[in-house]
Amino acid sequence: MTSRSLLRLAMAGAVAAGGVLLAGLPADASKAPRSVPVRLLALNDFHGHLEPPTGSSGRMVDEHGATVEAGGAAYVATHMKALADRNTIAVAQGDLIGATPLVSAAYHDEPSVEFLGKLGLDVAAVGNHEFDEGYAELRRIMKGGCHPVDGCSPAGPWEGATFDYVGANVLFKNRNERTDALAALGDSRKFGTLLKDWGVPALPPVSVKWMNGVPIGFIGLVTQTTPNIVTAEGIKDLKFVDEVKAANVASELLKLVGVKAQVVLVHEGDQVTAGQSPDSCAAVPGAGNRIATQVAPEIDIVLSGHSHQAYMCTVKDPAGRDRLYSQGGSFGRVITQVDLKVNVRSRDIDRASVVADNHVVTRTVPADAEISQFVQTWKDRVAPVANRAAGTITADITNTATASGESALGNLIADAQLAATKEGGNAQIALMNPGGVRASLSYAGSAAGEGDGVVTYGESFTVQPFNNLMQVVTLTGAQLKTVLEQQFTGGPNNQAFTKILQPSANLTYTYSTGAAWGSKVSDIKIDGVPVTDTQTIRVAANNFLVGGGDAFQAFTEGTDLWSGPLDIDAFVAYLGQNNPIAPPATNRITVTG
Template identity: 60%
Template sequence: MNRRRPILACGIAAAAAVAAATQPAAARPAPAASVRLLSLNDFHGNLEPPAGSSGTAIDEHGAAVPAGGAAYVATHLKRLANRDTLRVAQGDMIGASPLISAAYHDEPSVEFLGNVGVTASAVGNHEFDEGHRELQRIQHGGCHPVDGCTPAGTWRGAKFDYLAANVVKESTARPVLKPWTIRRINGVRVGFIGVVTRTTPTIVSADGIKGLTFQDEVDAADRAARELKRRGVRSMVLLVHEGDQVQSGQRPDACGVVPGAGTRIAKDAHPEIDMVLAGHTHQQYVCSVTDPAGRPRLYSSGSSFGRVITQIDFRVDRRSGDVVRSSMKGDNHVVTRDVPADPATERFVRTWKDRVAEVANRPIGTITADLTRAPSPAGETALGDVIADAQLASMREHGAQVALMNPGGVRTDLVYKASGSEGDGVVTYGEAFAVQPFSNVMGVVSLTGAQLDALLEQQWTGSGEKILQPSASLRFTIDRTRAVGDRVSGITVDGRPVDPAAAYKVAANNFLLGGGDGFTTFTEGTDPVLGPIDLDAFVAYFGANSPIAPPALDRISGR
């Protein structure tokens, strides 16, 4: 009996093997490939660690900790990556950037992103700040047509694909950049689709996007998904430069979003799309939504300025090529500065900082106290007032009587305390640039008094309010208790009540003059005349009027 047991055992094992071989494929566990995505959004050229409130993030414990900076982004990316990792981005990686990047048309930031392995990025609205032709140069290479090559030499183009499925040329209806791209990782294919907020024409200068149409994000994503499916790609990621707001102080992996444009896209996009990585609103969240087929879909966003890296882990069925939805897991990691800075990136940033230092450190004037964006109850700010005064001064020779500044164009405060060796109260060119980084062109148009009133009524929309910052020559009263469209009264120019039928010369940057931020009444203006770059006007004003004290916040009254 003992001698026959091995034979019997072998027979049983063989029978089991035959049974396994004849078992239907559906009954056996499907072979799966592991994939990890690491993503960034809204980097805005912050190669150096951002300062102030822009340089902190709420961590998993609810504490505000120092975060961001390219050298720390690089370290965290290396620590989070494995051999099955792809790195992607969701737009606004450039534009509205600090001088270290913007002085060279953001080539340093795009080079950094390529160096850390970003393989694809949706375009953001700020990628169009210098126009779509400049964006194509950033993608494909070549030196700037006006400023020429940087100290690094001829620009060779981005090492990653910018994706813009919903941005098409009016003349051909074809995308201005690639709508999608495919990457192979761990033996499987993953398709990436990129779209940008369809509101882009209202938040960038009209001249830079002339001839382009920004289509509905969902419609464009669906077209791209169908094309990827036709090519046999079943694992799909939507990179979208649009998102939602959250409650202040939210921890990185919470999902306390206020459903808006981002949620609409995340829920309505084609069911073949497995996850939606978002941006634009500078918020952090990790959510699950239901797609049109009733299946769960991951939806996330990773703050801004390089303060958070989003990690997405999932498995792909090797037979079907589709993502196993139940395997998806998202995790937002704060880019803390308690780790060693990546040495190569540190050297890279220092090189560009040294190159721009001479320009950045040049004093332009002085202030007697902080000029901030802190609003009065009516929404007026000291720094906004000073900018409006500078813009009016720059356009006086063209007949300007008043000037208006959009609040979103004022990017940071001017602080009295010295940031370096320049001394307290000294404002440098680099600090001025940080306040107004867009290089918008100043202009003046004629509006009737009635149109000026209509323009000021456009400070309120269904999505909130944007209080225009007025020059000292303009005053008005607001009453938020009244209906939208009837909140402004008591408008005066140079102390005299506005005549609805009279013409007034109104100065503003070309973003506003093109109807930006929903101020479409500007486009009804006549006799347009262009002037200097807004930053040049700001610098000249400091040179002529220093020291500058914070003005009294009494130009806008009311509640």
């Protein structure tokens, strides 16, 4: 695969002597500064949120503990311009595209990639969602060309990303596969020896950016679990190897050409304690921490993504030295700033100089005028999509709660979410938060003229506007009971209001209004079979709930996290596959005194 970064590495190898990069040294080294400044500005998990995200997806806890409205491309641009200086390299940690809102998804995320180019992004790791439409589509996004099925967007032929996508642990399964990415490396005997027992890279493993006369090497990594969370057909020729092993091979590649300042951009991360400042180290050690602590000592900084959390940690590398490990939330709500100095003679980062800060992308600043117009243009283009039919209903399906707390529409959404997560996530039941059901579905036709009983995509999106990801976690029966107990006030979770989760049709239970907290829920059954405390259950919910939203903290104890489609996509797919839909019964929960 042709890559400016790999060609630069190949050229560097040709002029290197003994693995020490000679190019770029000042003519009079005695007059050179001892170190030069570099600033990194990082985004992760943007997920195409060109418009300001809404609901819980559009809020962020700031450095002072206040919850503020955050995100939106025009505000990201304003904050980036304010933070950037002449020493800046802009980077990202994956999932920039995929699982995106309609304004981006309708055009295969070309609008989001174009926006990121306008933002000045230089290099990004691939995330698992970059593979949502398969490897071939990712190559098209990187290199250009119109979509093979849908053709060119209203903007004309796609010219490709203006930034480098990198993924060191994405390899071809067939070792005989020959790519121009490998060709750029393979002409060097040193590279060939190093890669002999490694494999054939499907993506550029690294990108090198020069700043103030020194090279900075960026190593891209994506979660090794990618094959479990994307469609298998699209990546059938690829394998995703251990992140640490891949990072260490890439680090050796950089060392061979004298690039000693090394930064990992990894699409894998950890969960955090809820409600903490984005600058706190509230991360609970997990898959991201393993990578951050185990990659080669030559790697100076690890910037992460995937878990949609914000944290700023210092960890120890294998040599016992301090190393920055951070993440910046999701949906364009946080920009991570890292200031550092590189020693001119050693070409390495002075780790004592590293200072980092997570900036919340507030909406109290003026929206960038150019990007605002850019987003509006795409909104106007997508309007016809918003008016297309998604499915049909036989009567109004409302979000009005019954005495049990269920609503017909809430139950319908839970059924849709279970259907969307059975394959891939192996979900057995689904639970939907009632606050996420934002409007009712009306049988009567609208002014758009779609006709009685027809549900448009736009109407569906009004019901499910938050663009939450569908996720599945494993809970024990006891943990599921705790989740259900946390629906009610009076418990240690400080639930301010009773919030009855909307259950899929195969989950039934009873709750008592008069029982004490902890003893309210009983007779839990799945498909009519009583649930035991020790059995394991795959539970589907949106990422808001899985992250402990609405004080459902027991969800955060779940294991084996799987991420799937957006909740809106799950809903629309269900509407289209089950025509016509009658209002579901609201008899899944039994209430006693």
